[in-house]
Amino acid sequence: MAEYKLPPLKKPKKGQAPKFTDSGPLTKSMVKQVESYLPIILTRLKAGQDFERIARDIGTHAGVAPDQIAKYVQAVIKVGASS
8 A cells, every 4th residue: 555655735836726625634424435435546546647636536426525535545545654
């Protein structure tokens, strides 16, 4: 799992909105909504697809905000790296 390292989110330029807005911490219900999409997320990342697009696509399907997808993936990477 540690092989899926994500680049940090780019900071917006002055006068631009951030790419992802922070919709708060992950909750158990959000994790439950997203966890079934993990194989799809990892497959798309491994294929070199843009993470922002993946987060938006999966977020739409899972019913969560794109930043929640990013937080979930980062948490999975963190847990995998500490194993």
